[in-house]
Amino acid sequence: MTRIYVIDNGGQWTHREWRVLKYLDVESKIVPNTAPFSEISDADGIVLSGGAPRIGIETSLGNCSEYLKKADFPIMGICAGHQYIARFFGGEAKPSIIPEFGKVEMTRLEDGSTIFEGVTKKSTVWESHNDEVTLVPDSFEILGESENCKVQAMQHKKRAIFGLQFHPEVEHTQYGEIIFKNFVKICQK
Amino acid sequence: MFDAEKFIKETISKLREDVKGKALIAFSGGVDSTVCAALVNKALGSELIAVHVDTGYMRKNESKEVIALMKELNLNYRFIDASKEYYKDLKDAVDPEKKRKIIGEKFIRIFEKVAKEENIKYLVQGTIAPDWIESGDTLRDTIKSHHNVGGLPEKMDLNLIEPLRDLYKDEVRKLGRALKISVSERQPFPGPGLAIRVIGKATPERTKTVREACFIVEEEIEKAAEKGIMELPWQYFAVLLPIKTVGVHGDKRAYGDVIAVRAVQSLDAMTCQFSEIPNTVIDKISTRITNVLGDKVNRVVYDVTNKPPGTIEWE
Numbered sequence: 422m423t424r425i426y427v428i429d430n431g432g433q434w435t436h437r438e439w440r441v442l443k444y445l446d447v448e449s450k451i452v453p454n455t456a457p458f459s460e461i462s463d464a465d466g467i468v469l470s471g472g473a474p475r476i477g478i479e480t481s482l483g484n485c486s487e488y489l490k491k492a493d494f495p496i497m498g499i500c501a502g503h504q505y506i507a508r509f510f511g512g513e514a515k516p517s518i519i520p521e522f523g524k525v526e527m528t529r530l531e532d533g534s535t536i537f538e539g540v541t542k543k544s545t546v547w548e549s550h551n552d553e554v555t556l557v558p559d560s561f562e563i564l565g566e567s568e569n570c571k572v573q574a575m576q577h578k579k580r581a582i583f584g585l586q587f588h589p590e591v592e593h594t595q596y597g598e599i600i601f602k603n604f605v606k607i608c609q610k
Numbered sequence: 611m612f613d614a615e616k617f618i619k620e621t622i623s624k625l626r627e628d629v630k631g632k633a634l635i636a637f638s639g640g641v642d643s644t645v646c647a648a649l650v651n652k653a654l655g656s657e658l659i660a661v662h663v664d665t666g667y668m669r670k671n672e673s674k675e676v677i678a679l680m681k682e683l684n685l686n687y688r689f690i691d692a693s694k695e696y697y698k699d700l701k702d703a704v705d706p707e708k709k710r711k712i713i714g715e716k717f718i719r720i721f722e723k724v725a726k727e728e729n730i731k732y733l734v735q736g737t738i739a740p741d742w743i744e745s746g747d748t749l750r751d752t753i754k755s756h757h758n759v760g761g762l763p764e765k766m767d768l769n770l771i772e773p774l775r776d777l778y779k780d781e782v783r784k785l786g787r788a789l790k791i792s793v794s795e796r797q798p799f800p801g802p803g804l805a806i807r808v809i810g811k812a813t814p815e816r817t818k819t820v821r822e823a824c825f826i827v828e829e830e831i832e833k834a835a836e837k838g839i840m841e842l843p844w845q846y847f848a849v850l851l852p853i854k855t856v857g858v859h860g861d862k863r864a865y866g867d868v869i870a871v872r873a874v875q876s877l878d879a880m881t882c883q884f885s886e887i888p889n890t891v892i893d894k895i896s897t898r899i900t901n902v903l904g905d906k907v908n909r910v911v912y913d914v915t916n917k918p919p920g921t922i923e924w925e
Contacts, residue, residue: 431751433753436739436776437880440778444612472749522918523918593883593916
């Protein structure tokens with residue numbers, strides 16, 4: 422069975438990420454972000470959850486930097502997790518000029534990414550963020566944007582590392598389950 | 611997917627291992643506590659005692675219906691009317707967190723009293739995932755203290771048993787269907803009851819106003835859904851606001867309260883979208899509330915906020 426763990430950065434929807442993975446028949450558990458890497462080293466992939474920490478202001482997020490340094494498996498960062506990935510690889514996150522909460526329309530900016538396979542050019546996503554990625558690291562490319570947030574999604578150019586500003590784990594995000602299915606497939610490769 | 615039969619089997623054997631002796635279940639009569647009671651009853655039988663507390667903040671006819679439900683489920687039950695005490699303790703509470711904490715602690719003290727009389731060591735609660743998630747912990751911010759988690763006093767004598775902790779409402783309903791529970795499709799109702807639907811001080815009088823308004827909202831929306839005019843929302847209710855506005859009643863100036871109507875679509879309460887209610891239905895609700903409650907309410911508004919940024923209930 423594929424093992425994908427959810428790193429808990431204190432998000433309201435961390436447990437929802439665990440539920441979505443469980444529904445996709447993945448072996449999953451919620452791991453607090455204070456756990457050492459040895460606790461997740463047997464994973465086939467991890468999800469870095471969102472959370473209340475302000476990545477636009479603070480510089481650390483539990484042990485996430487250790488996970489990003491040591492992991493050779495796919496990683497999907499959501500919201501704060503996504504912003505932290507950008508920071509880690511040399512990009513930047515700052516407080517949003519117009520933060521997004523609730524329903525937002527995302528536009529895909531490319532059509533080849535595996536994580537968005539089956540997601541239409543425009544789709545409804547659900548948001549809840551005060552900060553956002555303002556500078557994408559050189560090693561990443563932008564996958565999607567919305568009216569008030571230019572980096573809704575990004576992926577590493579060579580490795581299976583993805584960042585999503587919106588929340589694919591909640592019921593109201595139109596293609597949320599498809600995105601999770603795609604991530605599971607990526608972890609199975 | 612969620613496998614209700616498997617969950618029932620595993621939970622029953624775990625309960626039989628964990629609970630030695632009598633247990634008390636906090637029974638509000640809502641979906642979570644009812645499904646939880648039916649499940650635990652299967653494991654413990656007559657060792658389980660259901661306690662329903664009438665806080666004075668229940669909906670119209672609710673406590674009577676809850677007693678009927680406890681009988682229907684063949685539960686060994688106690689009914690406690692604590693409404694006067696609740697009104698007294700909440701008299702000056704305005705802050706929603708304060709209200710929730712007073713209510714949560716009071717529940718526990720009542721349960722502890724029953725437990726002492728009956729020599730009970732376990733408290734069973736129908737806590738589900740959103741309750742502890744929103745109540746916050748070392749990693750998570752507190753959105754609101756659910757009375758059964760964040761509202762619990764620091765010191766309590768009972769051991770807590772919460773078999774539905776990892777489930778969401780849609781999964782609890784599936785469980786309810788498997789257990790053939792009549793109320794499994796009922797709309798959610800918060801534990802602190804109408805106390806958090808009266809913004810500001812939840813006096814007996816203001817509670818009466820919001821109770822009637824909730825009754826009208828429920829009746830009109832259910833009627834419209836039955837006729838096929840609209841889809842039945844996931845949750846639908848009224849909130850009494852702490853502001854007054856000007857109106858006109860029979861050529862005279864009126865200065866009365868405002869009722870906000872809220873109806874939302876959700877699956878698991880973790881996100882929601884406000885419901886689209888046909889104008890004919892919202893019109894009927896508005897006219898009925900401002901006529902039946904004419905001496906109190908002269909304005910009705912409809913809440914068009916999703917979650918996030920709002921939560922479902924206002925407090």
